[in-house]
Amino acid sequence: MRWRTVLRSSSATWLAPLLAAFVAFLVRDDLVAGVTAGYWPSVFGAATFALPFVTPACAAAGAWEGSRIARGNVATWAPARGGLAIAWPLLLPVLALGLLGMAVAVAFTLTATAPAGGMPPLSVAAMWLVVLLANAMAGFLLGRKLPLVIAAPLALILSFVLTAYPATLEPLWLRHMVTGGVNGCCSLDQTINWRPVASATVLALAVILAAALALTATGKRAVRLAATGLLTVGLLGSGALAYGLPATPTTPRSTTALTCSGTEPQVCVWPELSSHLPTIQRVAADTRQRLQHAGLNVPAKLTMAEHAGTGAQYIGSWEQATADNVRIGIAAGLLPANPPACADRGEFPGEVAFGPLGAWLSLTAGASKGEVAGRYGQQETALAARIRTAPAAQQRAWFQRNEPALHNCTTKPQLKLTGQTAGGAQ
Amino acid sequence: MIWWLKARAVPQVLATVLATVLLSALAQGHAIPVPTIIGPSGSLLFGQILGLLPAVVLLWGLERGDVMAEEVAVRPARPRALALCLAYVVVLAALATVVHALFDRPDVLSMARNSIGSLGAALILRALVGPGIAAIAIAALPLLCAAAGRRPGGTAQPWAWPIHPADSVLALAEAGFLLLVGCLLLLCWGRPVVNPLALGD
Numbered sequence: 001m002r003w004r005t006v007l008r009s010s011s012a013t014w015l016a017p018l019l020a021a022f023v024a025f026l027v028r029d030d031l032v033a034g035v036t037a038g039y040w041p042s043v044f045g046a047a048t049f050a051l052p053f054v055t056p057a058c059a060a061a062g063a064w065e066g067s068r069i070a071r072g073n074v075a076t077w078a079p080a081r082g083g084l085a086i087a088w089p090l091l092l093p094v095l096a097l098g099l100l101g102m103a104v105a106v107a108f109t110l111t112a113t114a115p116a117g118g119m120p121p122l123s124v125a126a127m128w129l130v131v132l133l134a135n136a137m138a139g140f141l142l143g144r145k146l147p148l149v150i151a152a153p154l155a156l157i158l159s160f161v162l163t164a165y166p167a168t169l170e171p172l173w174l175r176h177m178v179t180g181g182v183n184g185c186c187s188l189d190q191t192i193n194w195r196p197v198a199s200a201t202v203l204a205l206a207v208i209l210a211a212a213l214a215l216t217a218t219g220k221r222a223v224r225l226a227a228t229g230l231l232t233v234g235l236l237g238s239g240a241l242a243y244g245l246p247a248t249p250t251t252p253r254s255t256t257a258l259t260c261s262g263t264e265p266q267v268c269v270w271p272e273l274s275s276h277l278p279t280i281q282r283v284a285a286d287t288r289q290r291l292q293h294a295g296l297n298v299p300a301k302l303t304m305a306e307h308a309g310t311g312a313q314y315i316g317s318w319e320q321a322t323a324d325n326v327r328i329g330i331a332a333g334l335l336p337a338n339p340p341a342c343a344d345r346g347e348f349p350g351e352v353a354f355g356p357l358g359a360w361l362s363l364t365a366g367a368s369k370g371e372v373a374g375r376y377g378q379q380e381t382a383l384a385a386r387i388r389t390a391p392a393a394q395q396r397a398w399f400q401r402n403e404p405a406l407h408n409c410t411t412k413p414q415l416k417l418t419g420q421t422a423g424g425a426q
Numbered sequence: 427m428i429w430w431l432k433a434r435a436v437p438q439v440l441a442t443v444l445a446t447v448l449l450s451a452l453a454q455g456h457a458i459p460v461p462t463i464i465g466p467s468g469s470l471l472f473g474q475i476l477g478l479l480p481a482v483v484l485l486w487g488l489e490r491g492d493v494m495a496e497e498v499a500v501r502p503a504r505p506r507a508l509a510l511c512l513a514y515v516v517v518l519a520a521l522a523t524v525v526h527a528l529f530d531r532p533d534v535l536s537m538a539r540n541s542i543g544s545l546g547a548a549l550i551l552r553a554l555v556g557p558g559i560a561a562i563a564i565a566a567l568p569l570l571c572a573a574a575g576r577r578p579g580g581t582a583q584p585w586a587w588p589i590h591p592a593d594s595v596l597a598l599a600e601a602g603f604l605l606l607v608g609c610l611l612l613l614c615w616g617r618p619v620v621n622p623l624a625l626g627d
Contacts, residue, residue: 026574052460056569060562149486149557153565157475160569165458 011064012093016100019057023050023104031105032112034184037319038272040115041192044124045185047105051128052163052179054101058094058132059139059159063151065090066143083215091136098132117271121192127180127201134204135159137211176242176249177203177235184248188270189304189317193249199241206234255305267315268303276321283326284315287365291331294364295396302330324371331361335406342409350405353413355380357402360387360395383415434510435487442480443514447521450476450537451529460572470572473533474588477541478568482561484514485548489557497616508613511549515542515605532592540568540588543601549608556618 007013027050034049036042069075069086079086102125139155146154166175173196175181181196210227217223253270260268262281265288269277288298301312308314314337316329335358339348359376363369363384373381387398405413431437453472460470488507496503522538525531544564551560568588575586582589590597 022570022573026570053569053573056566060565064558064562147486149489149561150482152558153478153482153561156562156565156569157478161458161475164460167459168457 006089006093010090010093011061012097015057015061016097019054019097019101020104022053022057023101024108027053027105028108031108035109035112036187037113038115039113039186039188039319040118040120041124041182041186041190043106043109043113043115044121045182045192046109047102048124048128048180048182050102050105051131052160054098054105055132055135055163056156056159057101058098059135059142059155060152061094061097062091062136062139063143063146063155064148065094066140067146067148067151068143069140070144071148084212087137087140087215091133091140094136094139095129095133098136099129102128102132115272123194123197124180124182124192127197127204130201130204130208131178131180134207134211137208137215141211141214172247173242173245174239175247176200176245177238181242181245181249184250186250187317188272188319189253189306190250191253193245193251195241196245196249199238202241203234203238206230206237210234252306255303258303258305260303264300265298266301268301268305270304270317272319273321279323280321280326283323284330287327287330290364290366291334291361294392296334296361296364296399298330298334302333324367327365327367328362328371328375331365331367332358334361335403340407340409346409348409349412350407350409353402353405353415356383356387356415357399357406359384360399363388364395430506433490434507435483435490436510439480439484439487439514440517442483443518443521446476446480446537446541447518447525447534450534451525451531454531454533460569470568470589471533471536473537473592474540475568477537477539478544478565480514480518481541481545481548481564484511484545485552485557485561488552493617504613504616508609511545511609511612514545518542536590536592539592539598539601543587543597543604546601546604546606546608549612550604552618553608553611553615554619556621 030049031046034042035046065087069090074086075083139151139159142155142158143151145151163178166178169175176196177199179196180200182192185192210230213227213230214223217226257271258268259271259274259277260266261277262285265281265284267277267281267284269280273280284302288302291298299311299313301308302315303312304315304317305312306314306317313330313333315326315333318325318329335354339351342348343351355376359372359381362372362376363381369381369385372384376384387395390398402413402415405411450473453476455471457469457471458475488510491503518538518541522534525534544567547567548557548560548564551563571582571586571589575583575589577583584596585600587594587597587600
């Protein structure tokens, strides 16, 4: 078919501006809200948020094309080409419509954050392609069976329900079979988990194959059996891939991606922050100096790898390279990340010490009081500030007396400093 | 009369109405989460979109005739179509009220209200751009309202009548207004103003 004819008569042509406007105006706020700055997997992961709105448009356009074929009665006119060859030029604009919708979504997430380097996760884009094609072909089949006025809205609603409803079902991993599980992706130390992406792709491929079979093969009984078999295999395979995944599945990022610089201290950050590395290193050196002056031991290697190893310290994984983030991150790295194992079994008296200790460390490191209060709480920060008015030796003793309480369940912390006069600490 | 009823797909419409009432009574309270990150989490109750189905089947039934023949027919076709639409509204409203009174299912009420409002909107659009685009538009309307029709506090915007709760008088008034205008257009206008895709000719 001539492409000009296809474009002129296709439903995708007049749906395209409507879909683009829908994504641009209604979904935009949600798209840019969750993007991690400068990180390609997050750009594509956040854009996947628009997928439940783009697939109904593809399904409705596919149904429109299918009902056009049915209205033209093509099958009774001894066609020279098979069903799939007839459907293909009609479905291509529908696929282009879906890709346009997702491209608009990616454009918005890209402008929200401009990734400096790295590769876009093309597996996610491939998953989009396959899911959109599956919706278009399923809609096409529906449009061939039912009249247009019923098929198009039905395809739209069904596609939306099938994409959005599994999010309410238990167990949690069912939703990854239709959405690909990349919605919550990703902070800087995470990357896309291939399993939910593969799960959604497998199910969509099964739908495509079953639809292609229904379009080409003759012999109704055989087609029905084969299509049912294909769908069953697809569901089982997709379920097996998604089985047991949590609600937001991610894979930890490989630590070989970290870029390091400096010697005393050596700071290792994710490549997205590498342009800020000089500033981070300067602030880190100052922070280390202040903490060492207060009597604490800060290693010479500071890294964003969660399992830092000997001689190194984990400084958190934040995306904005502000001075406060650096200071609070280094300070927090001096405390244990998790409560001790005994805290699950019984009481943990050291729990109340975590806030004041963390706040004191952050204030000593030079972080601003507002940020510290936002992170550890107003009261804990106020207590830590009061502690800071005491002589240095007393502060050190206070810290050394209370810090062991975070490691076991028997030490009771003594947060109040004896003999203090400022502000009525008692 | 029997032929006319069959031609207008009235048995199919009735069956769909009964099935929809049953489904929305069973699906009471179940909702589809509309993905949002910021703002109030949207959700579409099943009852709010099930009402589309009988409206769409009725719309199809209205299109099944030959437009040219009906315009020159001796017996007026358009008042009969209007009577069919009004009978649909009455039957649906009565069924929904009875089911709600017996079993306390407010979702069935909102399904009936949404169906009536969608029918009105579909009749308006059908007079303007034809039935195909009208059908897609009324299917997209609940999605549009779920995506953009909520205020920051979580209540629905005044214009987003499909997602209003079942006891909302404003939504009922809006649906009724749409039905009124739709019926007027159905009575006065035979062919759509613009029929870009040449349906029904």
